[in-house]
Amino acid sequence: MTITPVNLSSTVADDEPPVSLWRDAWHRLLRNKLAVAGLAVVVLLAFVAVFGPWLTPYDFLTQDLNARNQAPSLAHLFGTDDLGRDVFSRVVYGTRTAFVVAIVVTTIAVVIGVTLGAMAGFFGGLFDRTVMWFTDMTMSVPNLLLVVVINASLKAPITAWMEARYQATLNPFYRETIWVDFLLVFGSMALISWPPYARLVRAQVLSIRGRPYVTAARALGLTNRLILMRYIVPNAIGPLIVSVSAGLGTAMVLESAFSFLGVGVNPPTPSWGNMISDGLRVWQHYPHLLAAPAAVLGLATVAFSFLGDGLNDALNPRGSK
Amino acid sequence: MTAPADNKPLLDVRGLTIEIDTRRGPAIIIDGIDLTVGKGETVGVVGESGCGKSLTMLSLVRLLPNKIKVKGGSAEFAGRDLLKMSKSELRQVRGGKIGFVFQDPMTSLNPVMRIGDQLCEPLIYHSGLNKADARIRAIELLRLVGIPGPEQRIEAYPHELSGGMRQRVMIAIGLACDPELLIADEPTTALDVTIQAQIVDLVKDLRKKLNMSVVWITHDLALIAGLVDRVAVLYAGTVVEDAPVGELFARPTHPYTRGLLASIPKLSDERASRLSSIGGTPPEPGRRPKGCPFAPRCALAEGVCHERVPVLEPVAGSGGHRVACFVAQRQMKEAA
Amino acid sequence: MLRYIATRLLLWIPSVLLVMLAVYAMAYYGAGDPIKLIFLRAPGDVAYNPEKIEAIRDAAGLNRPFLVQFGSYILNLLQGNFGNSLTSGRSVWAMVSAAAPVSFKLGLCAVVLTAIVAVPLGMIAAMNQNTKIDYTILGSALFLWAIPAYVAGPLLMVALIFVLPGGKVPYGWGGIFDLRILLPLLVLSFQPIALIVRQTRAAVIEVLSEDFVRTARAKGVPEMVVAFRHILRPVLTPVVTQLGLIMITIVNGAIFVELVFGLPGLGRLTVSALTNSDYPVILAITLIGSFLVMLSNLLVDVLYPLLDPRANDTMRSR
Numbered sequence: 018m019t020i021t022p023v024n025l026s027s028t029v030a031d032d033e034p035p036v037s038l039w040r041d042a043w044h045r046l047l048r049n050k051l052a053v054a055g056l057a058v059v060v061l062l063a064f065v066a067v068f069g070p071w072l073t074p075y076d077f078l079t080q081d082l083n084a085r086n087q088a089p090s091l092a093h094l095f096g097t098d099d100l101g102r103d104v105f106s107r108v109v110y111g112t113r114t115a116f117v118v119a120i121v122v123t124t125i126a127v128v129i130g131v132t133l134g135a136m137a138g139f140f141g142g143l144f145d146r147t148v149m150w151f152t153d154m155t156m157s158v159p160n161l162l163l164v165v166v167i168n169a170s171l172k173a174p175i176t177a178w179m180e181a182r183y184q185a186t187l188n189p190f191y192r193e194t195i196w197v198d199f200l201l202v203f204g205s206m207a208l209i210s211w212p213p214y215a216r217l218v219r220a221q222v223l224s225i226r227g228r229p230y231v232t233a234a235r236a237l238g239l240t241n242r243l244i245l246m247r248y249i250v251p252n253a254i255g256p257l258i259v260s261v262s263a264g265l266g267t268a269m270v271l272e273s274a275f276s277f278l279g280v281g282v283n284p285p286t287p288s289w290g291n292m293i294s295d296g297l298r299v300w301q302h303y304p305h306l307l308a309a310p311a312a313v314l315g316l317a318t319v320a321f322s323f324l325g326d327g328l329n330d331a332l333n334p335r336g337s338k
Numbered sequence: 339m340t341a342p343a344d345n346k347p348l349l350d351v352r353g354l355t356i357e358i359d360t361r362r363g364p365a366i367i368i369d370g371i372d373l374t375v376g377k378g379e380t381v382g383v384v385g386e387s388g389c390g391k392s393l394t395m396l397s398l399v400r401l402l403p404n405k406i407k408v409k410g411g412s413a414e415f416a417g418r419d420l421l422k423m424s425k426s427e428l429r430q431v432r433g434g435k436i437g438f439v440f441q442d443p444m445t446s447l448n449p450v451m452r453i454g455d456q457l458c459e460p461l462i463y464h465s466g467l468n469k470a471d472a473r474i475r476a477i478e479l480l481r482l483v484g485i486p487g488p489e490q491r492i493e494a495y496p497h498e499l500s501g502g503m504r505q506r507v508m509i510a511i512g513l514a515c516d517p518e519l520l521i522a523d524e525p526t527t528a529l530d531v532t533i534q535a536q537i538v539d540l541v542k543d544l545r546k547k548l549n550m551s552v553v554w555i556t557h558d559l560a561l562i563a564g565l566v567d568r569v570a571v572l573y574a575g576t577v578v579e580d581a582p583v584g585e586l587f588a589r590p591t592h593p594y595t596r597g598l599l600a601s602i603p604k605l606s607d608e609r610a611s612r613l614s615s616i617g618g619t620p621p622e623p624g625r626r627p628k629g630c631p632f633a634p635r636c637a638l639a640e641g642v643c644h645e646r647v648p649v650l651e652p653v654a655g656s657g658g659h660r661v662a663c664f665v666a667q668r669q670m671k672e673a674a
Numbered sequence: 675m676l677r678y679i680a681t682r683l684l685l686w687i688p689s690v691l692l693v694m695l696a697v698y699a700m701a702y703y704g705a706g707d708p709i710k711l712i713f714l715r716a717p718g719d720v721a722y723n724p725e726k727i728e729a730i731r732d733a734a735g736l737n738r739p740f741l742v743q744f745g746s747y748i749l750n751l752l753q754g755n756f757g758n759s760l761t762s763g764r765s766v767w768a769m770v771s772a773a774a775p776v777s778f779k780l781g782l783c784a785v786v787l788t789a790i791v792a793v794p795l796g797m798i799a800a801m802n803q804n805t806k807i808d809y810t811i812l813g814s815a816l817f818l819w820a821i822p823a824y825v826a827g828p829l830l831m832v833a834l835i836f837v838l839p840g841g842k843v844p845y846g847w848g849g850i851f852d853l854r855i856l857l858p859l860l861v862l863s864f865q866p867i868a869l870i871v872r873q874t875r876a877a878v879i880e881v882l883s884e885d886f887v888r889t890a891r892a893k894g895v896p897e898m899v900v901a902f903r904h905i906l907r908p909v910l911t912p913v914v915t916q917l918g919l920i921m922i923t924i925v926n927g928a929i930f931v932e933l934v935f936g937l938p939g940l941g942r943l944t945v946s947a948l949t950n951s952d953y954p955v956i957l958a959i960t961l962i963g964s965f966l967v968m969l970s971n972l973l974v975d976v977l978y979p980l981l982d983p984r985a986n987d988t989m990r991s992r
Contacts (some may be wrong), residue, residue, distance in 0.1 A: 051813055062928030130845040163949070236744070270822055277824050277930070278945055293824055297934060301845075311832075315825040382894070401888055433894035440892075445885040450907050450982055460893045495983045511893060 023160055042255075045331040052327020058320035065115035071111075075103035075202065089304060093310040099299070107287040111310060114288045115317065118202055123237040125207035126268075127261060130214025135245065145219075152212035160209050160271070161278070167205035169281050175200065176222030198282050206271055210264065217260055218239050221253035254334040262328050265319025273314055289314040346417070348551050349375040349398075349517060354411035356390070356397055356575070365624030368394055368575040369631075370411065372650065380545060380552040382562045382583070384598070385572035386620055391555045391566040392441075395521045396570075397421075400406065416518065416658035428429050430454040435465040439522040445506035447496040453507050454492035460514040484540060500521045502533035508539070511542065519551045526561065537567050560602045563587065568658070571595050574631035577650060590631050591653055591661040594632050630664065637667045675976075682972050691748070697960050698744050698953070757954040759947075766954045769943060769964070777932070778938035779850045781869025782860050788866040788920065793913065795867075797906065803879060811871060815932050819868035823927045827861045827934035838889045847937045858935040862927050866920045871918055876910040884908075892917070911981045914974060921970045925963065 046052055065072065085148030095104035099108040139150040155163070174195055183191035190196075225231060231248050239247075275281030276290030283291065289310040342430040357370035368390045375381050383391050396402050398413050398420050413420045420431065430440075439447040448456055457479060458472040469473060473492070480488035483506040498503055505525060512520050522541065526534035542565050545552050554562055559569070570587050571579040571594065579592040590596045595618040621627060627634055633643040642664050653659040654670050661667070731737050735746070750757060756766035769876035799811040831845075834857075848854050880886060882905065890904040940959060947955035 051816075107964065117772045134725070161926075204836060228827065266820070274824070274930070278933075279949055290824070293828055300831060304835050307828045308832040311828040315821050315829065318822060319817055319820045320823070322816055326816055399892065401891055405882075429894045429896065431894070432892055438889070438892040440885060440889060442885060446889045448886040448890070448904055448908070449913075449984060451903070456889075459890070459895050459899075463894055463896065495985050508889075514893075543786070577873075660730075 020149065030088075036100075042331040045330060046327050047110040049327040049330060052331075054326075055320040055323030058316060059324055062112055062317055062320070066112045066266065067111050072275055073099070073103070073106040076308055088303075090206060096303070096305040098295070098303075098306055104306060107292060108309050108313050111289045111292060112285040112313070112317075114270060115269050115314075117270040118188055118199075118206070119265045121203050121270045122206045122210055122272075123261060123264045124202065126210035126264065127186045127214050127257075129207065130211035131218050131257070133211070134215035134218030136221055137250070138219040138226065138244060139241065148215060149219075152215050155209060155212045160282075161207050161275075164205045166206065168201050181215075198286065202275065202281050206268060210255065210268060212265065213264070214257070214260060216230070217256055221256065222249055223247050225252050257326065259332055261328045263325040266318060266325060269314075269321065270318055273285040289317075347374040348377045348379075348416060349412065349553075350412075350414040351394075351398070352414075353396065354413060354414050355401070356393055356411045357407055357409045358613070359405040359407075360440070360624055365408070365539045366405070366626065367623045368397070369647075371572075371575070371577055373570055373577065373580075374530050374637040375551050375553055378545075378549055378551055380554065380566045382554060382559075382566035382569040383555045383558050383572060384569055384669045385557065387557055388400065389572045389620060390575040391572055392523050393426065393556075394428065395553060395555060397524060398521075399436060400428060401432075409629075416569075426511050430464070433511075433520050434515045437517035437520045439505075439512040439525045441524040442528040443501065443508045444496065444506060444528065447504060447596075449496055452493055452495055453499070457492070457507065457514060459509055464515045471567070473673050476510075476634075479514060480507070482544070483507070485510075489541075494541045502536065503530060505533075505537055509537070509544075512547070513548065516548060517550060519553065520545070521553045521555070523555045523655065524557070525554075526556070533553075534561060538562065541565065555597065559598055571598070574626065576631060576647075576662065577633065578663065579652075580589075580650060582657070585656050589653075589656070589659070591659070592632075592663045593636050593638050593665070626631060630662075640665060661665075679972065679976070682968070682975070686964075686968045690968075692962065693708065693964055694732075694748075694960060695744060696955055697957055699740070699748065710758045750882065751961075756958045759955050760952045761946075761950045764847065766958045767957065770958050772939070773938060773940045774962070775945045776847055776937055777941060778863060778930055778935070779920075780855065780858060780931075780939065781928060783855070784863045784866060784924050784927075785851055785920065786865045787859060788870055790868035791863070792867045793906075793910075796871040797901070797909070798877050799871065799875045800878030800882065802900070803882075808875075812875070815868040815871040817868075818864040819872075823861050823864070823930040826864055826933055827931060830857055831934075841988050847939075858937060861934070862924060862931045865923050865927055869920065870913060870922060873913055874909060877912045878905060879914070881905050881908050892964055907981070910977070914977055914981060917974050918967065918970045921966060925966070 027069055046056075095108060098104055098107070133148050137145040179191045179197065182188070225248060231244060234244055234248065271289065272289030273293070276283075276288040277292065277294045279291070281290060282288040292310035293314070294306060296303075296310065299309040351371060351373040354368055354371045355366060357364040358367050371390075371394055373381075373394070377581055383394070385391050392403065393406060397408050398415070400408075400421075404410070408421060411421070416435065420428070420610075429550065441447065445520075447453065451482070454473065454476055457476040458467075458469065459463075461472040461475055462469070465472075465475075469486075476664050480491060485491050485503060485506050491499070491503075496507075499507065500516065501662075505528075508525070512522070520541075527536050538561060541552060541554070544550075552566075554566060556562055562569075563583060566583050568580070568582050569588075570577050571592065577585070579590070579595045581589075581591075587599070590599050595615070597630070597649045601615055606642045616635060621631060621634070627644065628638070629644040629646055630639070630640070630648050634641040636643065647663040648667070649666050649668055650660040650662045653661055653666075655672060723877045729981075735743060736747075738889070747757065754767070756770070758764065759766055759769060762769075786965055795811050795815075799808045837957045887900065887904055895904070925941075928939065929944060932936070932939045933939035933945060943955065945960050946952070947959065
């Protein structure tokens with residue numbers, strides 16, 4: 018005569034076992050073959066970037082004028098360039114350049130973007146409007162123009178200061194132009210990279226801030242910082258991971274693009290971008306000088322792209338397809 | 339209306355079973371439906387939203403969404419099984435012999451096409467008319483469904499018409515090629531109450547004029563009481579009761595039908611200020627109970643109801659009244 | 675309609691002036707002294723002479739106050755005078771009008787190629803959603819999107835060395851009916867194609883779930899007609915609105931493609947102007963770029979009501 022408990026219990030039993038969000042996402046990622054391949058390549062490249070100097074038989078700067086412009090061989094896997102430098106070693110070192118730039122730039126951009134975005138979303142008002150105005154401005158100016166202008170306007174004063182320090186201290190460190198290059202690349206790229214993170218985090222904060230449980234937490238007297246750490250950060254972390262993985266790839270592409278155009282990392286420091294640019298001058302005679310860095314850079318960007326797409330599908334299951 | 343020599347129904351659905359692909363694997367949502375529609379007959383298909391009314395009718399002409407598939411059964415239409423037809427044969431039936439009217443005319447009409455072009459399409463692809471003739475016929479059809487100034491309205495876009503007018507256009511599209519069967523899928527749900535009655539009256543009028551069969555899908559029993567000849571009550575993908583409309587209102591037999599009727603407000607019944615409702619919700623796909631699908635919500639359910647699935651059996655002493663309920667069937671036997 | 679277009683053009687003028695003022699300010703305050711740069715790059719026998727530099731700066735009017743310089747630049751601009759390049763001394767107008775046709779022709783071909791290739795591919799992917807065909811198209815699009823032009827270009831060139839007899843890979847520019855356009859056109863179109871394939875696929879999937887597509891099928895309309903009349907038409911609206919984004923992708927790509935394939939277009943001019951701080955040239959290119967973006971946005975706004983009759987009412991009331 019009454020509802021039997023059989024059906025109720027069967028309803029409960031049919032429920033899926035509680036799987037954690039992260040494990041679920043990880044399984045979804047592993048099912049995506051392209052993403053797994055991307056992950057494998059990224060891990061391999063990261064390994065090469067870290068242990069590169071121990072993997073290569075030559076130094077990336079050592080010139081061997083008796084072995085110039087050699088085609089690929091067992092002694093020189095990717096051949097040698099016009100100064101007799103081993104291209105394989107230079108490509109390996111280029112991996113290091115790419116990863117260092119990508120990681121440092123993304124870290125700076127994430128720190129700036131997340132801080133400003135979270136504060137903008139949390140406090141609102143004039144601060145919010147100012148931050149959003151800055152993001153809009155930065156995103157609407159062409160990247161290349163901005164980076165060139167930053168480079169052009171900062172390079173001269175920094176070089177002058179370094180020269181002055183050298184004259185004063187005679188410390189050879191101040192004549193290492195590599196540091197100036199890196200500083201400028203880091204700085205200008207971070208400056209154009211933070212707005213997307215700020216927007217993302219701000220949107221997350223705004224959408225979560227209004228939810229009843231946050232209002233309830235506030236009514237219970239939780240401090241802003243506690244609310245931020247306990248409710249907002251965990252919710253924003255998924256989209257942020259997707260965004261960061263895409264950002265690493267983008268930063269790598271940006272670095273190579275700027276180095277290719279001659280406004281990024283300059284020779285003799287090897288970067289895939291400036292190696293391609295160098296290779297273009299002689300590609301009809303020595304195609305390997307062009308093919309080697311281009312192929313590795315292509316592999317890296319595609320790997321990051323597949324991984325990012327897979328992460329997006331895995332962490333935002335509702336948003337995809 | 340049925341010729342005495344030809345007793346075969348126009349549409350004869352038997353054992354229709356439909357599955358949906360869920361994350362947990364396939365789940366049955368339509369479980370062996372039987373449904374017949376005679377020539378010139380109007381049948382109401384009634385049930386709560388989500389019980390599978392629309393899917394049943396869409397499956398006949400294979401317009402189901404991707405994840406939903408017909409698993410078994412047959413659907414004979416004018417002597418041929420719709421479910422076994424080739425794609426090109428089926429295309430001839432769609433919009434030709436079977437016309438459709440859908441629920442929401444706003445979304446069911448193409449927003450970037452003039453209504454005249456949308457109305458001409460079935461005429462061109464089925465009746466083989468050229469553009470000029472199709473246009474003349476389209477104006478006739480618009481006049482038939484009661485659209486004032488059809489010569490001008492034919493150039494309008496859907497967003498330029500009112501909701502009622504749009505639904506009249508939908509009906510004109512459904513009627514375009516003189517179908518033998520018109521399937522109206524909750525055609526009044528998206529409309530104002532006064533417009534709803536107009537649409538019901540329009541179809542009532544037209545089906546006599548055009549001598550066609552109509553299947554009218556709805557969750558509103560009261561609305562179609564004066565329109566249909568027969569009612570099939572659906573619950574969770576099965577027909578639980580099937581009866582001539584007068585018989586159903588006079589002697590509702592399945593507990594679910596009774597619940598539906600009790601939830602209709604009546605003006606005469608002044609003292610009963612509270613409407614009754616049926617507690618609980620229908621089972622989700624993939625979580626169908628073992629026995630009668632209504633048993634978990636049924637106040638009369640007995641042991642057997644949770645064990646076995648009841649089948650439609652004739653109700654004694656009435657023509658064409660069938661019910662699928664162990665309790666009702668037992669009570670009838672006891673009474674006899 | 676005409677009034678609307680005229681208003682848009684008038685509104686564009688102050689915004690482009692603002693952008694040019696910003697670029698001019700960067701030139702004035704930020705960048706290295708262009709004259710000094712020329713001297714530093716000159717061969718060793720030209721002595722580095724501060725007085726001489728100062729004299730050249732005076733002659734070029736570079737020592738006047740900022741706003742005066744900007745004002746006189748704009749006045750010259752209004753008379754059709756873009757000034758002279760700081761590095762080559764040639765008229766900027768001559769340089770730009772020599773380079774622009776190359777880029778415009780290439781870009782236009784890329785837009786056409788993108789439309790022809792990407793829209794059908796996106797539709798095929800959507801119609802076969804979650805099948806092998808869909809995954810192949812989507813994966814290829816992702817691949818093309820990820821590969822920068824300065825990677826795809828060189829790799830294709832190197833690959834062709836081994837395929838073509840005598841290793842003679844086409845290089846340079848000979849107009850749009852010259853075989854040499856194929857490689858740069860292909861590379862330039864990769865990213866826009868990837869973008870539009872994904873956009874079209876998403877739009878088609880959305881339209882496929884629309885009730886009116888079901889209505890069309892319920893009417894017995896042949897599948898091909900359903901695809902073209904009922905699905906493609908509504909899909910074009912969101913895809914056409916992406917025209918601005920395609921323009922940006924193509925303009926960005928053109929810089930690299932022109933460098934890689936040695937095409938004498940605006941992209942190459944831009945890079946050399948940027949690296950040489952040749953501000954008269956940069957300003958002229960900024961003006962052209964801003965005009966192009968404004969034009970493509972305007973084109974989208976004008977096309978929109980033609981594609982979607984619902985937008986007509988709002989258009990008229992503007």
